[in-house]
Amino acid sequence: LGDVYKRQIQRTLIILIAVGLAAVVLTIAGLRRLIVQPLEQLGATVADVARTNDPSLRAPVGRDDEIGELAGGVNLMLSRLENSQQQLLEAKAKVEGASEAKSRFLSRVSHELRTPINSVLAYAQLLQLDHPEGESRQSADQIITSARHITALVDEFLDIARIEAGAIPIDLEPTQPSAIAAEVINMAEPLAKERATSVELLGEPDALAVADPLRLRQSILNLVSNAIMYGHGEEPITITVYAGGGATDIEVRDHGPGIAEHHLERLFVPFDRLDADSSDQTGSGVGLSVTKQLIELMNGTIDVRSELGDGTAFTITLPAPPATDSDTPGIESEPAEMAGRS
DSSP states (O other): HHHHHHHHHHHHHHHHHHHHHHHHHHHHHHHIIIIIIIHHHHHHHHHHHHHOOOOOOOOOOOOOOHHHHHHHHHHHHHHHHHHHHHHHHHHHHHHHHHHHHHHHHHHHHHHHHHHHHHHHHHHHHHHHOSSSSSHHHHHHHHHHHHHHHHHHHHHHHHHHHHHHHHHOOOOEEEEEEOOOOOOOHHHHHHHHHHHHEEEEEOOOOOEEEOOOOHHHHHHHHHHHHHHHHSSOOSSSSSEEEETTEEEEEEEEESSSOOOOOOHHTTTTTTTTOTTTTGGGGGOOOOHHHHHHHHHHHTTTTEEEEEEEEEEEEEEEEEEEEEEEEEEOTTTOOOOOGSOOOO
């Protein structure tokens, strides 16, 4: 009787364990179907949105419990994201259209201005020949100065339009900054004499940089012109070229009144002339902005440091060519002391 009783107990325990295991399996399967699978589907939808950047995808709902509410919330978020993305695309299209229209306008106006300006210059130069001295000659000189100033402004506006349109050509090649700086000094000599100052070239005459010679000349000339107009002092303005660390620096330094620290961050903002609007200094306030963009197009940087009463220094940093290119033919070095001064 005892053995029979034991066997019955064993069978009962086996049956109970089997029923318990079956209940656990069924419970797990039910939980997976009711909770895990919907959450996996929801996670897959979110992953698809992240992968395809397509907020029009939607998570399946099909139920009204907490998971259904979560899926509905995700779908609502995706719907709002889709609307925001559409609004951003529409706003981007409008901005691009306005920018393109502005560029076309600047280009057209600039070209339209060139024809009458050239005519004014031609007639003023004829007037100079007919009147080599006297009041008529002074008037002709003023006309030519003003016309050339307007031409410079037109060129700056054209550069802005071309840069924004991505249509400005940049031809990078091994270039000798000292030779270009010497040309700039000669070009700036009349303005320097008018302002009773001078410009000196210092540094390494053989240093090379990878740059567009035309755009580098334009950039250095703009910095030198600004130094002559705004920063000239008792000491000469200097252009210093030096190389090292795989880069070449061109520093334009003046010894004028300097620029307040809170104004430095506004230097490269287009049309921001700081406090120059209250003075008799000419200019549009776009030269430094154009210069910065041109330098960046040449894979370089431009920095400024200044202290009140101690002058201002702008430094253009451009990549140097590989060492094997240092003997590039056709580039002749010029001693710094012979490069010229104004």
